[in-house]
Amino acid sequence: MTKPKTWTLKSIAKELGVSNATVSNAFNRPDQLSKARREEILAACKKLGYFGPNKAAQSLRRGTFNIVALVLPDSVEYMVSDPVASSFMRGVSAVLEKNGINLLLFSGNNDNLNSVVDFVDGFICYGRPRNKQLVEQLKQVAKHVVTVDFNIGRDASVNVNNQQASFDIAKHALQKNDDRVAILGLRLLDNDVLCRVYEHHEFEAGQSIAHQRLRGYHQAISDAGITLGDDRTWNIPESSERFASIAAKEALSSTPRPNVLLCMSDLIALAAMREALKMGLSIPEDVKIVGFDGIDEGQRFVPKLTTVHQNSEEKGRIAATLFLSKEQQTAEIDYQLQLGQSS
Amino acid sequence: MTKPKTWTLKSIAKELGVSNATVSNAFNRPDQLSKARREEILAACKKLGYFGPNKAAQSLRRGTFNIVALVLPDSVEYMVSDPVASSFMRGVSAVLEKNGINLLLFSGNNDNLNSVVDFVDGFICYGRPRNKQLVEQLKQVAKHVVTVDFNIGRDASVNVNNQQASFDIAKHALQKNDDRVAILGLRLLDNDVLCRVYEHHEFEAGQSIAHQRLRGYHQAISDAGITLGDDRTWNIPESSERFASIAAKEALSSTPRPNVLLCMSDLIALAAMREALKMGLSIPEDVKIVGFDGIDEGQRFVPKLTTVHQNSEEKGRIAATLFLSKEQQTAEIDYQLQLGQSS
């Protein structure tokens, strides 16, 4: 006489003629009953089609979920297209999967964490969320939080020295003090508009990745004895082929035509290279182009892109490992200059 | 006198001097109390720092979760690197995000759904999971299931006519009956090995995407009056640059050297084009190469790749929409031949 078609701990215990604590122990606390008894119960459950305690109820009771939310800076939709973000996710998921933890994707466009906060053990935040209210809540939320590429004084964080890396790559690209430099920046401004940027003073204290990189560029430009015109910086609102191409075309058509293009992502640099080639320019003779990230496509392109390689996958692994260990610490990730033929 | 530092429905109700049902109604059922009362309560909760009913408890009670699991064919890790899968995810997440539903990534390598089944409203399965036990469980699980690119007789499914598309692209590539054809297949075999495939009879009834595509190729080859040698088919275990390059090199070095390469993914076709160029072959004069998927990089490559474009993002949107509407139906997605200079 089998009972309901969907078993619960209670109903299965009754069916087996044991107390529900015994069934619970059989699944969760092997030390609380004899091995024989345990296996007998497990076998009986399996035969009846009971696969173990309901996870939702278990979580409500225990307060743990085996789910971590990956908070993306933008919409999930947008993030999935970014090869750098994808690498990061790969690293995170590799570690979590190995530990039986599931990954919930959460958009940084959300106003708050409410819809997931009660379902997860904590948050790994990849980049500062676009929505500022969300950032405020992340500072306070009573769960474990690991931040990546930004810092809000929470449990742990993983960072790359963006400023130093940008300095290095720019230093490498700039060789003569009569170089004409232009910067193709990624998300320098809050608003979603593709345009030149004039208000440079705003960036001096900015903590976003873009601002850190900009400072690195500026430092190298200044070190090279070059003066950067105040109309030589573009803001690209998102790392897409389309926007990048438009900005690159604009920059390469501007007067004086730049002979060095500092690009804040490889996707942008690749788009710039395509535009330059399309305009009949030689790389690097007419224009040197450097990127940032070190994505595969850049290394396959002809000419090979000179860029900063940051190991995003490792960044993901470290972030996940830090999350699991609950260590409170700040990790700094290495980067390498990857010299190609584009500079 | 504020009470606990973490509010519950009950404690906040007591604090406000109302019944807990009233608080619950204020958050969930506006029609159950006056607007004024509702707003008064909501405001008071906000001031005290109570952000609404605990979602985990709410879900346990209601049996709904606002989370859907995206079941990937492989590890999450691997999937995130695949541009086609990424597009699909983009489509899915766009629709779900708009509807306030969260996305949980779930690996098709898992043995069972147990760790998440009690947390989600259902499953969107992108491709047949690698683990067969998982497939069995998906057939039976008591939650809503939408399958994509395969069919197990569940609630809804989304498919592309892979066989027809492969037939079309192969037909286009094959023009002379003395063409020497080789096939670079993706996951034709269950095991993870890169090798030539000899046991062709196994594929005639296979339902996987690879088998469907293979049948399309075979049909076109046969229609062209060509006999395909039984050592002209390679199995590539995963859609990675590395494996694809090895297989391509092997195929292009084999005797007789193929002058038509039918590739089951664009990533494979791109790797094959790179190898061919590296060997000093001209495309398409010495060897024609066609792909499958229609990824961006293929369209940017020189020569532009001839391929089948399937709109993965739309596939994702349709899958998600079908999931939300709970319609029971099978959708077939269009594809287009995208003619480049590689054939």
Next chain:
DNA sequence: CTGTTAGCGCATTCAT
């Protein structure tokens, strides 16, 4: 319109 109450499915004391 409001309050009381019985579970959702489970883990964990505290007895025995």
Next chain:
DNA sequence: ATGAATGCGCTAACAG
């Protein structure tokens, strides 16, 4: 080693 009882935080039915 086991069973009874309590409550995790909430919703919905019902009674008022």
